[in-house]
Amino acid sequence: MASVTIRDLRKSYGGTAVIHGVSIDIAEGEFVTLVGPSGCGKSTLLRMIAGLEEVGGGEIRIGGCVVNDVAPKDRDIAMVFQNYALYPHKTVAQNMGFALTLKGVDKREIAARVARAAEVLGLTGLLDRYPRQLSGGQRQRVAMGRAIVRDPQVFLFDEPLSNLDAKLRVQMRAEIKELHQRLRTTSIYVTHDQIEAMTMADRIVVMRDGRVEQAGAPLDLYDRPANRFVAGFIGSPAMNFLKGRIAVNGTASFVTEGGIRLPLAKAPPASDGRPAVYGLRPEHFAIDPDGGIAVQVAVVEPTGSETQVVATLAGQEVVGVFRERLSAKPGEFLPLRPNPAAAHLFDAEDGRRLL
Amino acid sequence: MTDVLPIPAKPLRARVDVRSSRRPWPLLKGRRIGLHVAALALLLAVLFPFLWMVQMAFRPADDVLGDALLFRPTLENFASLWQGTFPRSFVNSLLVSTLSTATSLALGVPAAYVLSRWCFRARGRVSLWILATRMAPPIAFTIPFFLAYRWVGLQDTVIGLALIYMTFNISIVIWFMQTFFAAIPKALEEAAWIDGCGVWQAFWRVTLPLAAPGLAATAVFCFIFSWNDFFFALILTRTNAITAPVAITNFLQYEGWEWGKIAAGGTLVMLPVLVFTLLVRKYLVRGLTAGGLK
Incomplete structure (x- = not known):
């Protein structure tokens, strides 16, 4: 395994810049996910690390060596593609052993390593089959097997689970994580699914429009998002945002556009009257018949383990998630109390974190 | 209710x-x-x-134009063909067709691959100009070819004829194979590059095997085109490199038309075309790429 260092990486297609000076440090053995909405440049960045896209500017180092102009075959990386990219004319065993065959590894050694990887991935009985004879999940496993057989310096995953159904995705997610814990190979994983990013990564890099918005441990990103975009992207259901102003009158509070006063644990210095956006995660509302703010229920969605309530607070929509089962009906009023310690404040203009 | x-x-x-x-x-x-x-x-x-x-x-010589459905089949027409110069023309046809097919594939397939995969500024125009070589009628090239061949000494040679067919086939190969390569997902080549292939190796070990049905169909098409050509073979050969279709016309003489030999020669000339057409059917079966991608 090796570290990966990206410095001021740039890329443009024609005159359109798609990556604007991205810098990321990935330590040896780390599992990093690149996450962001479609078109944010995460896949392009991964393909540049793989050597499948030319570098427009900046530097990529794998294991300390600059690889900007190194061919993909000489980077000692393995990649799992979104559409698996299995060779249709080769059997599962040939697909998995192809890289070793090219290296000139002894046939018996290849067979042994393929068998070992197949055992880990539960593919032992399928080694003589062709990709067309496999199910989606099995193909996904073969793609993984092709990567692990080689024992590369770095694993690259390009949305590898996006073609699987929801149940299989959860299962494969756990398997990939377990595999990483066993092999400890440096892994870079691209996904647009923030749940995948949260559950698998040691560190998440959130990207938007070819820039890194924030990089950090999953729970750090969740608890202290650097800006409104990250706050809204990480977490499901998404964080609630309410527009208004900060009011410091002895105690700190936030007054929404509709005039509702929401408590704050503290306010940024000299911020009285400053326009801002108040952010609160859905689970940080509590039902408090004594001191709660009355919100009108619009939709109640019980999932069994929790109840999700969509409601209107001073003309703005909010979502609350509660562990208890609620009997609230649409149209009724529910007394909600936000947890001031869990509230976030963002600048009304540029969306950066104020508190 | x-x-x-x-x-x-x-x-x-x-x-x-x-x-x-x-x-x-x-x-x-x-x-x-x-x-x-x-x-x-x-x-x-x-x-x-x-x-x-x-x-x-298969009719006997004295009843060659007869219309009776029942007759005693004979191989005497084929036997008399065998004793003349026809076998040599048949071999010439085989040589010319194989040679032109092989060379046009060897040059055209990599060209088609480059045109289907590499983005360069003049790509569209290059493709069009290659196709344009097929647009002019063959007769337009006859006199230039005839004079040039007489000058370089390629007249009445198997290689000379094969070269001409190659120039015609190469555009067909490029246009056919471009479509077949375009149908193969680029991700498979990228996977091969990451697995340790260079560009050439990925082409040879991944792309070409997947394009094999298309390649076979294109090869058969080139072969049949060269095999069937009459015009250039008539103009550019005299005795040494004469091909089977031209040889058949030698049975139309002032002394009389040798219908038996013409029919036997025609049957033999049609045989490879028939075999290869059946082969195309077999190789054109689609679905080889099924399962490689999602």
């Missing part, structure tokens, strides 16, 4: 009635038989000249 219930019941019953009253099978069966008869009639009409020629090849 009571006046709601009959509404869904009605169309259901109606549908059952329609199905039972129509009795679709006998009707369909009759229609299919009609179609089969029509297809058979069309097939016979198309095949008639061919079948007529084949039966002529």
Whole structure:
């Protein structure tokens, strides 16, 4: 395994810049996910690390060596593609052993390593089959097997689970994580699914429009998002945002556009009257018949383990998630109390974190 | 509730009635038989000249133009062909066709690959100009080719003729193979690059095997084109490199037309075309790439 260092990486297609000076440090053995909405440049960045896209500017180092102009075959990386990219004319065993065959590894050694990887991935009985004879999940496993057989310096995953159904995705997610814990190979994983990013990564890099918005441990990103975009992207259901102003009158509070006063644990210095956006995660509302703010229920969605309530607070929509089962009906009023310690404040203009 | 219930019941019953009253099978069966008869009639009409020629090849010399369906088949026409110069022309045809097919594939396939994969500024124009070489009628090239060949000494040679066919086939190869390569997902090559292949190796070990059905079909097409050509072979050969289609015309002489030999020669010339057409059918089976991608 090796570290990966990206410095001021740039890329443009024609005159359109798609990556604007991205810098990321990935330590040896780390599992990093690149996450962001479609078109944010995460896949392009991964393909540049793989050597499948030319570098427009900046530097990529794998294991300390600059690889900007190194061919993909000489980077000692393995990649799992979104559409698996299995060779249709080769059997599962040939697909998995192809890289070793090219290296000139002894046939018996290849067979042994393929068998070992197949055992880990539960593919032992399928080694003589062709990709067309496999199910989606099995193909996904073969793609993984092709990567692990080689024992590369770095694993690259390009949305590898996006073609699987929801149940299989959860299962494969756990398997990939377990595999990483066993092999400890440096892994870079691209996904647009923030749940995948949260559950698998040691560190998440959130990207938007070819820039890194924030990089950090999953729970750090969740608890202290650097800006409104990250706050809204990480977490499901998404964080609630309410527009208004900060009011410091002895105690700190936030007054929404509709005039509702929401408590704050503290306010940024000299911020009285400053326009801002108040952010609160859905689970940080509590039902408090004594001191709660009355919100009108619009939709109640019980999932069994929790109840999700969509409601209107001073003309703005909010979502609350509660562990208890609620009997609230649409149209009724529910007394909600936000947890001031869990509230976030963002600048009304540029969306950066104020508190 | 009571006046709601009959509404869904009605169309259901109606549908059952329609199905039972129509009795679709006998009707369909009759229609299919009609179609089969029509297809058979069309097939016979198309095949008639061919079948007529084949039966002529097996008729005895004194009854070659006879119309009796029953006759004693003989191989004497083939035997007399074998004793003349026809076998040499047949071998020439085989050599010229194989050589031109091989060279046009060797040059055209990599060119098609480059045109389908590499983005460069003049790509569209290059493709069009390659196709344009096929647009002019062959006669436009006859005199230049004839003079040039006489000058370089390629007249009446197998290599010379193969070169001409190659120049015509290469554009077909490039255009056919470009489509076949475009149908192969680039991700497979990228996977091969990451697995340790260079560009050439990925082409050789991943792309080309996947394009094999297309390659086979293109090869057969080139072969048949070269094999069937009459015009250039007539103009550019005299004795040494004469091909089978031209050799057949030598049986049309002032002294008389040797119908038996013409029919036997024609049957033999048609044989490889028939075999290769059947091969194309086999190789054109699609679906080799199924399963590689999601």
